[in-house]
Amino acid sequence: MQPEEAFDIAVVGLSARALVTAARRAGLRALALDLFADADTERLAAGSVRLASGRGLTIAADDLFAQLDQHIGPNTPVVLSSGFEHRPRLVERLAGRFPLMGSDARTLRRLKQPRAFAALLGELGIPHPRLFEEEAPPGVPALAKRIGGAGGQHIRPARRVRGRKRYLQERLEGRAVSALFLGDGRSARLIGFSEQWCDPAPHAPFRYGGAAGPIRLDAAMEHAIADAIGRLTRATGLVGLASADLMVNGANWHLIEVNPRPGASLDVFDHPPLPPLLRLHLDACAGRLPPTLDIAPSPRAAGLLYAPAAFTLGDVPLPEWVADRPRPGTPFSPGDPVCTVLADGESAAQARAAVHERAHRLIGQLVPAGGTAT
Structure with a gap:
């Protein structure tokens, strides 16, 4: 072969x-x-x-x-x-x-270079947080981020920032919401919304914790976001599965960033009655979008479990609701991601609560079973 x-x-x-x-x-x-x-x-x-x-x-x-x-x-x-x-x-x-x-390098540059992205959002009339050159104005909270960073561990509250690899962005309050969608370079199809949460660590207060969905927003807001995503897709040539990170506060929303690739939302959305999302991704890359996606999967949550202390994984069976299973003997330092914890529920909130309960129970079993916590 x-x-x-x-x-x-x-x-x-x-x-x-x-x-x-x-x-x-x-x-x-x-x-x-x-x-x-x-x-x-x-x-x-x-x-x-x-x-x-x-x-x-x-x-x-x-x-x-x-x-x-x-x-x-x-x-x-x-x-x-x-x-x-x-x-x-x-x-x-x-x-x-x-x-x-997937999206090409030109699209990646337009979406992941913060100043170019903010300028594009301004041209398209899409609400977004302000960027500051070196220092935030008095009384305006801001965040220092690394260009191209992912997972939230690179984000810090800051008043000023220097260097080509970091930028300063206005900090907005609200719910962290992600919109999963498909693009074909000309138009987009919204698949659904999920809500994200942080799992703060001492030196990473915005470390990614997980996501739960689907959730619903106000109908007018969902329509406005879908329209914005469609215009942004046309402007950048984005293709395939992607996610738009948003901050939602009451009747207001702002687009924070776009990840032009399949990501963590797969764990939340890729199950029936939705068709296989990777097939939809490949079709979209070939210029074919489904006519409509007015169906939603049952609520599911996926959270990252981080090591609270140093330990070595023992030879213990992991529950069926664990993904990204490490092998026995794998050493972990404090803060290392250990695995993904999955849970279903009657609602996204219930699924998220189940993830937290399972994660708490699992780490209590793994640390003493796997070695000596430090």
């Missing part, structure tokens, strides 16, 4: 498990390439490769190309997840070698 015949698709990211799960549901044989190659990814994928890491939590480009050249042919579609937001040149190189199913 030739390499290009072994896999229908290759999925790449810091963690590829959510995309591999989506590929399995879509009936696709996936090669997963990520930094963890955890037990779930290996079980669900047709092939799993653990990539070498670069500086910090990044994918080493040379190893990525070497592994892709070894395992797939030039006609195998490639789908990217997290880890490429701040690397448009790498995305450009990948698109030059393989059929890249």
Whole structure:
């Protein structure tokens, strides 16, 4: 069997498990390439490769190309997840070698360069937080963020910021809401809304905690957001699955950022009665959007479980509601992500409460069972 015949698709990211799960549901044989190659990814994928890491939590480009050249042919579609937001040149190189199913480097630059993005939102009349050059005006709360950052760990309250890799954004109050949608470069289809929460740590007060959905907003607000997403899709050429992060406060909403890739929302939305979302992603990349998506899955929540102390995972069975399962013997430092905790409920709020309860119970079992907390 030739390499290009072994896999229908290759999925790449810091963690590829959510995309591999989506590929399995879509009936696709996936090669997963990520930094963890955890037990779930290996079980669900047709092939799993653990990539070498670069500086910090990044994918080493040379190893990525070497592994892709070894395992797939030039006609195998490639789908990217997290880890490429701040690397448009790498995305450009990948698109030059393989059929890249997702937004291109030009779109990434327009959406992930904060000043260009804010200017575009201003031109389109889409409400968004202000950016400040070096210092926030007196009395205006602000946040320092890293360009291309993800997961919330890079965000800090700040009055001023310096350096090319960080920017200063007005801090808005309200509910953190994410809109999952599909784009074909010309128009968009809204899939649904979820609500996000933070899991603060001493040096990361806005660390991503999880998401629960679907939720509903005021009908007029949903229509306005869908319209804004459609106009933004046309302006940037965005294709495939993407998410728009919003801050909602009463009757007001602001668009904070757009992640032009499949992301954490897959865990919340990719189940019946919705069709397989990765199939919809591939169709959208080919210019085909579904006529309507007026259906919603049952409420579900997905939360990240972080290590509260240093420990080593013991040889203990993990519950069926755990995803991103680490292997026995994996060491964790305080603050490391351990796994994803899933829960269903009668409402998004109930599912979220169930995730919190399960996470609390699970970490109480894992730390003493796996080793000595420090």
